Amino acid sequence: MSRGIEIRTSPHLKRVVTVDKIMRTVVLALLPIAAFAVWQFGLSALLLLLTTTGVAILTEAFFARVSGRGNTVSDWSVVITGLLLGLTLPPGFPLWMAAVAAFVGVALGKALFGGLGYNVMNPALVGRAFVQAAFPVAITTWTPAFAPGRFTEIIPSTLTPPFMQPIPVDDWVAGLNLDGWSGATPLAIQKFQHIETPLMDTFSGMIAGSAGETSAILILICGLWLAWQRMLDWRIPVSVMAGAVLVALPFWLLDPNIYPSPWFVLCSGGLMLGAWFMASDMVASPVTASGVILYGLFIGALTVVIRLFGGLVEGIMYAILLANALGPLISSWTQPRVYGSK
Amino acid sequence: MKHHTAALDSNYAPEAGHSNLMKRIGLGFTRLLHGHKTFDHGIYPIEHKELTAGKPIRRLPFADELVIPLQQHKGRASVPIVKVGQEVVRGEPIAVADHFVSVPMHAPATGVIRAIGLAPTADGPKTPAIFLKVYHAASQQVLYDMEREPERMNVKDIIQAVQDAGLVGLGGGAFPSHVKMQPPAGRVIHTVLVNGCECEPYLTCDHRIMLEQTETLIRGIQIALRATRAERAIIGVEDNKLDAVSHLRARLPKHLPITVEAVQTKYPQGAEKMLISAVLDTEVPVGGLPADVGVAVFNVGTLAQMGELLPQGRGLIERVVTVSGPAVKNPGNFLVPIGTPVRFLLDQVGLKGPLGQVILGGPMMGMAVSSLDVPVTKSVSGVVALEPEDPALARRQVYPCIKCGECLQACPVSLNPSMLGELAVAREYDVMAGQYNLDQCFECGCCAFVCPSNIPLTQYFRIAKSINRDAQQRDEAKQRPH
Numbered sequence: 001m002s003r004g005i006e007i008r009t010s011p012h013l014k015r016v017v018t019v020d021k022i023m024r025t026v027v028l029a030l031l032p033i034a035a036f037a038v039w040q041f042g043l044s045a046l047l048l049l050l051t052t053t054g055v056a057i058l059t060e061a062f063f064a065r066v067s068g069r070g071n072t073v074s075d076w077s078v079v080i081t082g083l084l085l086g087l088t089l090p091p092g093f094p095l096w097m098a099a100v101a102a103f104v105g106v107a108l109g110k111a112l113f114g115g116l117g118y119n120v121m122n123p124a125l126v127g128r129a130f131v132q133a134a135f136p137v138a139i140t141t142w143t144p145a146f147a148p149g150r151f152t153e154i155i156p157s158t159l160t161p162p163f164m165q166p167i168p169v170d171d172w173v174a175g176l177n178l179d180g181w182s183g184a185t186p187l188a189i190q191k192f193q194h195i196e197t198p199l200m201d202t203f204s205g206m207i208a209g210s211a212g213e214t215s216a217i218l219i220l221i222c223g224l225w226l227a228w229q230r231m232l233d234w235r236i237p238v239s240v241m242a243g244a245v246l247v248a249l250p251f252w253l254l255d256p257n258i259y260p261s262p263w264f265v266l267c268s269g270g271l272m273l274g275a276w277f278m279a280s281d282m283v284a285s286p287v288t289a290s291g292v293i294l295y296g297l298f299i300g301a302l303t304v305v306i307r308l309f310g311g312l313v314e315g316i317m318y319a320i321l322l323a324n325a326l327g328p329l330i331s332s333w334t335q336p337r338v339y340g341s342k
Numbered sequence: 343m344k345h346h347t348a349a350l351d352s353n354y355a356p357e358a359g360h361s362n363l364m365k366r367i368g369l370g371f372t373r374l375l376h377g378h379k380t381f382d383h384g385i386y387p388i389e390h391k392e393l394t395a396g397k398p399i400r401r402l403p404f405a406d407e408l409v410i411p412l413q414q415h416k417g418r419a420s421v422p423i424v425k426v427g428q429e430v431v432r433g434e435p436i437a438v439a440d441h442f443v444s445v446p447m448h449a450p451a452t453g454v455i456r457a458i459g460l461a462p463t464a465d466g467p468k469t470p471a472i473f474l475k476v477y478h479a480a481s482q483q484v485l486y487d488m489e490r491e492p493e494r495m496n497v498k499d500i501i502q503a504v505q506d507a508g509l510v511g512l513g514g515g516a517f518p519s520h521v522k523m524q525p526p527a528g529r530v531i532h533t534v535l536v537n538g539c540e541c542e543p544y545l546t547c548d549h550r551i552m553l554e555q556t557e558t559l560i561r562g563i564q565i566a567l568r569a570t571r572a573e574r575a576i577i578g579v580e581d582n583k584l585d586a587v588s589h590l591r592a593r594l595p596k597h598l599p600i601t602v603e604a605v606q607t608k609y610p611q612g613a614e615k616m617l618i619s620a621v622l623d624t625e626v627p628v629g630g631l632p633a634d635v636g637v638a639v640f641n642v643g644t645l646a647q648m649g650e651l652l653p654q655g656r657g658l659i660e661r662v663v664t665v666s667g668p669a670v671k672n673p674g675n676f677l678v679p680i681g682t683p684v685r686f687l688l689d690q691v692g693l694k695g696p697l698g699q700v701i702l703g704g705p706m707m708g709m710a711v712s713s714l715d716v717p718v719t720k721s722v723s724g725v726v727a728l729e730p731e732d733p734a735l736a737r738r739q740v741y742p743c744i745k746c747g748e749c750l751q752a753c754p755v756s757l758n759p760s761m762l763g764e765l766a767v768a769r770e771y772d773v774m775a776g777q778y779n780l781d782q783c784f785e786c787g788c789c790a791f792v793c794p795s796n797i798p799l800t801q802y803f804r805i806a807k808s809i810n811r812d813a814q815q816r817d818e819a820k821q822r823p824h
Contacts, residue, residue, distance in 0.1 A: 007712050009801045011787030012705040012726075012734050013387050013543065019741040019794050075741060117742030117795075233747065287747040287760050331761075338779045339615060339755035340628040 019116075022231050022282075023076035029226040030083050030277065036218050037211040041091035041143070042150025044158040045211045049086035051095045055102035056082030063111035077116050081105060084124040084277060087212025088270060088317070089131075092143045092155035092169055096162040097135050101127040121324040122281045125317050132317070138166040140313075142208045143173060144181050185209045187269040188313045190260050202267040209269070216267040223276030232280050239293045240275035241266055243300025251308060265304055274316035275300070284324040291327075291334035299323045378581045379623075380606035381616040383754050385788045387543050387609055387706065389582065394546045394666045397674040399554055402690055404451050404476045408681030409461045409717040410436070411471040415510040416517045417443030422472055428455045433484035433656055436472055445508040445518050447472070448657030450679035452480035464702045464709040464716050471717075474681065488655030492565045500569040500652075507651045508658040508720075513537060513548070513612065513641030514703050516721035519648070522640070523569040525633040532636040534566045534575040535621060536645060539605065539612030541580060542704025545724040547662040548642050550675045552579070552586040555646040556593050562640075562649030563600055570638050574599040577642070578621050582607040609706060610786040614639045616754050628782060643723070663718055665691045669698065669727040678718050685714035687725055698730035705734070706787045741795035749789035749799065755782045759789035759799045766802035771809050780806060 037045045060078040064071060072078070085105055089098055105127020110119045132139050143155050157166045173181060182189065185208050186197035201207050205215025213219075227234040244265050251259040265271065279285065279299050286295050299319045306315025413419040420437035430436055430449040437447035453476040461471035492500055504520040511517045525531050536559075540548040552559065563575050579587050581604045590602045605611055605620045615626050617639065624635050632639055640648075647658055659680055666673040671692035678687065684700060701708040702722050718725070728734060749759035757779055765774045774780040783803050790800040 007710045008699065008735075009798070009804065010701075010705070010707050010709065010785070011791050011800060012699065012701055012708065012710065012728075013787075013791060014734060014738070014796070015385075015792050015794075016733070017794050018738070018796060019744055022744075022746070022794055077744075115742065117744050282744045282746040285745070287745050287750055287758070289747070289750065292747070335758060336750060336753075336756040338628065338757060338782055339619070340625045340630065340782070341779075 017230075019077075020075050023080060025229055025231045026226060026277075027076060027079050027083065029222045029231075030080065030087070030212075032222055033087060033212045033215070033218055033273070034083060036205060036215055037087060037091070040145045040205065040214065041155075041211055042147065043153070044143075044150075044155040045086075045091045047095060047154070047158060048089060048091065048093055048098055048211060049083060051098045052086035052089070052102045053079060053082030055099045056085065056106050059103050059106040060111070063107065064115070067111070067115075069115060072115055075116055078106060078110075081110070081123045081127075084122075085127050087273060088124065088128050088210050090139060090142055091211045092141060092157040094135075094138055094157055094160035094166045096160065097131055097138055097166075100134070101131040103127075104130040117283055119283055120327070121321050122278050122284045125278060125321050125324075128317060129321060135166070141166065141169060142183060142185055143169055144176065144178050145206065145208055145214065147176050147178070185269070185313070186264075187307070190264065190268070191307070191313055194258050196260060196264050197268070199263055199267065202264065213270040213273045216272045219272040219276055223272075223280075226276075232276070233282070233285070233292055235289075235292050236280040236285060236296045237275040239296025240271070240279050240300040240303075243297035243302075244271060244304050245300070246297070247301045247304040248308075259308065265307070269307070269314045270316045271300075271303060274303075274320055278316075279320050279323070281324075284327060286327045286331040286334065288331055288334040288336060291330045294334065295323050295327060295330050298326070378604045378606045379620045380608055380611065381619045381754055383752055383756065383788070384608040384610060384616070385752050385791055386607075387791065389607070390544045390666070391546050391549070391582065393544065393673045394664050394675055395549055397546070397550070399547075399550050399662050399675045399677055401677045402679075402682070402687070404478065404482070404679060405682050405686035406476060406478075407456065407683075408450050408453075408474045408476060408679060409471050409683060409715070410447055410450065410474060410681040411461055411463055411469050411717065411719060412437055412447070413469050414447075414516060414680075414719040414721065415445055416515070417441065417445075417521075419470070420444060420447050422458055424455050424458075424472065426455050426457055429453070430455065430474070431485050432480075432482050433486040433659055435486070435657065436474075439505060443518055443521055445505060445510055445520075446657065448486070448508055448659050449474060450659040450681050451476045452482055453477045462713045462716050463719075464711050466712070484656060484659075486656065490653060490655055492561075492568065492652050497569055497571065500565060503652055503655070504565075504569065504648065507648070507656065509644060509648055509651070510658075510720050511641055512643035512647065512661055512720065512723065514707065514721050514723055515614075515641075516719075519640065519644055522633075522638050523566065525570070525638070526631070529633040530636055531570040531572045531633060531638050532574070533622065533638075534563065534570055534572045535617060535632075535637050535639045536563055536575055536577040536642055537612055537614070537617055537639055538577050538579040538583070538586065538642040539617060540583070541607075541609045541612040542706055542708070542724070543609075544666045544726050545664045545704050546666075547664045547675050547723055549583050549586055551643050551646050551662055552583070553589055555650070556590065558649035559642055559646040560594065560598070560600070560649065561653070562645030562647070564598065565648055565652055566638070566640055566645060567599070572638065574601070576600075576621055577602045578605050578617050579603070580605055580607040580611055609788065610754055613754065613784065613786060615784075628779070658720060661718075661720060661722075663687070663722060664724040665727075666724065667701075667727040668732060669694055669729045680720060681717045683714065684711060684716050684718065684725055687718065688714065688727060693727065694729070696730055698728045698732050698735050701726040701728070706791070707785065738796040740797060743795055743797060746794060748792040748794065752788040752792045754786060754788060755779075755784070757783055759803075762806075763789075763797050763799045763802055766806050771806045771813075774803075774806050775810050780810070783807070
């Protein structure tokens with residue numbers, strides 16, 4: 001007793017899972033997806049991921065210092081933002097533009113609102129939305145997967161000098177002598193030519209697309225592992241997928257020649273990555289049990305509506321951002337019924 | 343020792359590692375097959391009950407001095423009827439109830455009143471208490487008894503006898519038992535719910551009482567049935583004590599309307615409202631009492647004492663206390679005279695080394711004491727001693743709320759602790775009570791337990807409630823004519 005006993009208030013027991021552990025586990029779950037992106041798209045993807053993650057960390061550190069909030073990098077949430085952002089960009093995206101996206105995402109999407117916990121929208125998607133508007137050409141310039149020599153040479157557009165137009169990749173792609181390369185993703189091919197890429201290819205990721213969105217099966221495995229670790233609310237991705245299928249199914253039944261099949265909808269584009277790793281962002285999603293289901297269904301449904309009827313090829317990003325904005329409203333609509341009340 | 347630290351690394355069973363995965367799956371199947379009832383939400387803290395569950399109740403010697411606070415129960419404090427220097431015999435009344443919602447006190451030992459003054463309590467402020475110097479040479483026989491048959495007494499006399507015995511809720515609530523036996527006008531009690539859940543980690547005193555004091559417990563249930571005019575009694579026991587379930591079932595006479603129901607092992611299953619919704623599938627209305635749904639809930643310890651004391655006309659002078667925790671050398675269950683200082687109790691069980699924290703009650707809702715001179719009162723079901731390096735005492739960084747929603751999934755009364763926490767920080771105390779049902783919170787601690795941001799939610803709510811209470815009292819004072 002000489003050293004004195006502690007006086008604290010109950011509860012005196014505490015579960016050991018903390019915010020930094022949750023965030024580190026999400027980073028761990030994203031690493032296989034990042035590794036697949038590097039294997040698929042080579043050095044350029046590696047540089048892209050390093051740039052977005054690095055700039056995101058630096059931005060976080062800068063704003064934490066300016067606002068006097070101490071070291072907020074140590075909660076690891078900014079690493080998720082940086083990694084996710086890189087995974088949603090085309091593999092040959094100019095690095096300077098990626099740096100802009102990471103800066104804007106963390107600065108406007110997170111620091112401006114007061115840092116972790118206070119952001120309304122997913123910071124990675126805020127950054128991506130910014131560059132989608134600012135650099136429409138670069139963000140729709142796709143390069144083939146598994147290009148020969150991808151581990152020794154860099155996609156020309158990657159090293160575009162800052163503030164310059166992206167270096168065209170057409171000549172470089174032509175030099176690769178690939179058969180059947182059209183410069184479009186399966187999503188665009190389906191939308192404009194109504195040709196569905198074989199399911200096995202979209203499922204396994206043997207296709208073109210953003211660095212980390214190609215392999216549906218890999219994202220599914222990583223997401224399921226995260227959910228099993230209780231670090232991810234499985235109801236969100238499941239309801240996103242359910243919402244997408246619910247809207248896609250009737251159209252496909254109506255005319256399978258024009259409209260995509262539900263499984264193509266699920267496995268193509270960024271839907272899988274968005275559902276498992278971005279819609280599920282705890283901060284930007286509703287807190288109530290029935291709220292997350294509404295939120296997920298809304299994202300899934302809106303994604304397919306944009307894909308089928310919008311001007312854009314992919315709709316997951318705007319669907320999630322819009323749902324993020326609706327999150328607090330959904331939460332307040334779906335307050336739990338208190339014990340003993342009618 | 344090593345094993346011990348490893349077990350404490352996580353206070354949360356499902357995350358204790360995959361080594362016990364098979365055990366968890368097994369338990370899951372047991373629950374599926376047995377289908378034990380429970381309430382919505384809640385948490386699964388590591389139980390640590392194995393430390394004392396097998397330890398039979400032992401009597402402890404008397405301390406040199408006993409400290410009997412006059413306010414050990416909910417309601418009005420008792421009024422002393424003894425003088426300093428007066429000699430008292432074990433069991434003799436030393437304070438009386440001066441109100442319906444109050445109880446008398448009885449001398450826990452033969453001795454002399456040394457002083458009537460202020461004594462430290464777990465709640466914080468010093469409160470008036472009777473200091474009793476024990477005569478160690480005395481026989482300590484209880485001379486104050488008056489044999490009678492509760493089966494032949496009328497309802498009014500039983501309720502008076504329960505008050506005279508000084509009985510309060512021994513599960514920790516400390517609400518005078520006789521008050522619960524008289525439902526408000528217009529309410530009829532049909533079911534006596536006997537609470538044998540004991541959902542707090544470490545505590546096993548109720549478990550031992552069900553095993554060892556079965557006869558007096560059954561007698562107590564019969565008295566409660568008679569006093570409340572209820573048709574039936576159900577004993578709710580968590581399914582980590584299935585031995586107690588079968589033990590009780592085997593000993594319950596067939597002609598009595600008493601049954602035993604195993605409920606899921608989940609915290610806070612032993613909270614009155616949670617037990618009611620688990621066993622009877624009904625909810626106590628907001629702002630209401632169990633009597634509103636025709637139920638009266640009594641702890642097994644309370645009824646065992648009732649069955650013991652009433653037929654002899656005696657008062658409550660001792661209770662069973664679990665003394666446990668990683669800092670304790672010989673943990674166990676002890677029959678402790680009311681007023682025994684915690685220091686004496688810990689001396690008796692021995693300590694392994696320096697103390698980190700001492701908790702009266704269980705670790706989820708109990709109070710950390712500021713002094714070991716604090717006495718065991720009627721509501722103290724356990725004394726849990728932690729070592730200084732216990733993970734429960736680790737300094738934890740507080741992060742902003744990340745809206746993970748874990749607290750909403752944990753809250754047994756389905757509040758929104760995440761939102762309430764933000765409102766507390768913004769000092770919107772009236773919004774907390776008005777729109778987010780703060781008053782329904784009974785401070786079980788589930789939200790703070792699960793919060794990955796280490797936000798002290800339960801403490802926030804405690805403060806908010808007391809600020810609201812103060813504001814309400816000020817308003818009432820203002821409205822009174824000058």
